[in-house]
Amino acid sequence: MLKKSLILAATATVALATAAEARDQIRIVGSSTVFPFSTTVAEQFGKTSSFKTPVVESTGSGGGLKLFCEGVGPDHPDITNASRRIKQSEVDRCAKNGVNDVIEVKIGYDGIVMGNSKKAKGMTLSLRDVFLALAKDVPSETDGKLMPNPYKTWKDVNPALPAAKIEVLGPPPTSGTRDAFAELALEGGCKSFDWIKALKKSDKTMYKSVCHTIREDGAYVEAGENDNLIVQKLDANPNALGVFGFSFLDQNADTIQGSKVDGVEPTFEAISDGSYPVSRSLFFYVKKDHVGVIPGIQEFIAEFTSDKAWGEDGYLSDKGLIPMPDDERSQWQTRATGLQNLSM
Template sequence: MKTLLGAAAALGLLAGASNAHAARDYVWAAGSSTVFPFSTRTAENFAKKTGKKSPKIESLGTGGGIKMFCGGMGEKFPDIANASRPMKKSEFEACKAKGVNNIVELKIGFDGIVVAMDKSSPDYSFKVEHLYLGLGQTVLRGGQFVANPYKTWKDVGAGLPANRILVYGPPPTSGTRDAFVELAIEGGAKKFPTAKALAEKDEKGFKAKVDPLRTDGGWVDAGENDNAIVGTIEKTPGAVGVFGYSFLEENANRIKGAAVNGVKPSAQTIASGQYPLSRSLYIYVKKDQVGVTPGLKEFVAEFVSDAATGRGGYLQGRGLIPLPPAQHEAMKAAAGKLPPMAAPKA
């Protein structure tokens, strides 16, 4: 009798343990607001093709999505992190500390960060140094770092409109913000010998001086909803917005993109790297959840399929700029084999 009771108790414990770690019956992806529309469209097509539950897609910003992804294994944490920049070394280590190993990195395409305004606004033609001088909290003047004194774009550069500096953009959790700071703000600062020398000598010190965006109203954190930024710049005369190229393409009848360093954002200039604010987009996958979360491997395969991210695929219609054919084929092969990534260098 005791043996039977013991066996029953053991079975009860096993059942409890199995329920505690029961798999979700759907895929969960969280992260970049830029990757969000591509991920949701892929989820819709995946559900139609397979008859499985549509994956849950959350827009939290790249940093927020990776943080949640790295929180642990099992059904309480996302299977996929959507990202508009590469995973950082510190994030990879945070994943490892929580038992999140065997992470697979897949590049899905390209995007550009646009600086856009309402159709009725004057045309802007920025240099990256204009963006740094207009939006940095601390900027170089006469070889010294000073609190940003500029009030209008005309103060920043001859030939720019006299509109006041008012830019709506993504918050610190956003990969779009990270990439904009790296490509436009740091890139613009490095055009000045003092800042360039500091970057070469003391990268941390350079970032501390250059990276913070102004908090006096010149830059406004507008949340993770890029469509909301589009609406705001339409309603606010003279305002400028910063967001991913796909939102410019979707709203081309309402807004227009500024040239940066003499180059207008387009699918061609972004894919070639000619447009200076271009970047790659990624998804990060927990290999150890394949076979645990139903449909995970199939969803990843759909994401990198010819139909989705290939030339002429349905995500190109949403504004994704496809990888060159050889890179696309390599990602399809990686989605089949799921090789874990090496630790990032930085």
């Protein structure tokens, strides 16, 4: 046994030395929202090209960019997925570690849906309703000052809504979906109060804490990162409303219905043309220094940005990705295949 483990250790060190020198497989990290799309392209790419299938890890947008910016070389990932745009601070971090040339590729849109079971009536919400129902502190009706959220039922929030208890199942703070939900839905409703909007200029941290903090008194239930779980719970509890990605609505259209937000139903078309307010752009970032070093990166970009993948009828739209309009798509395609650098 001792001999065996010594031999194993020896072979392992030799093998590792070679593994660290060269890598013939693309490594992708990043957002769990982009994960289903990135993996689909990776699989197609692996099957149709002579290159190995890329390895895709789901680390979250922030975690992915952190790994991505750690440095250049085969120990670091080649591509990172993000469900938001890269931040200036992350670009700086990248540059500090020698990652200067980054190619940005926008791949399409994702809608965040508030939905409930088909057994109950559909909801028609405004962003203001969503904010008032879910924020920790809301402006009082009488004097406009902030007070802890007093609303118990949807009817309290807006007399036009049903008198049902506010019960929303949504992702926990670690999730990118939660960040985007806070930024798009809550902040969208929050801005409809003029004095809070004015706060954005005078006191940005205050503005953020008012607009992004979700109540913790049980009305918003953290249902885990797993959107499937939320969908199943909605089916079992018709009174609850859920917050999840559009692809889960698309796959479960027989049991779940999406709520109208500001009068727009969450459909493929409405998210694509931007009229549905709670949608975000999805990206991936490529390390330019790895192009030509790790085999297949350019071909992978070409596969991702081909019409058969991200086009209107491409295989990614089957998976729930909402494609960009034609001209925007061709613009991004030229930029991506031409390996143009990111400009903030």
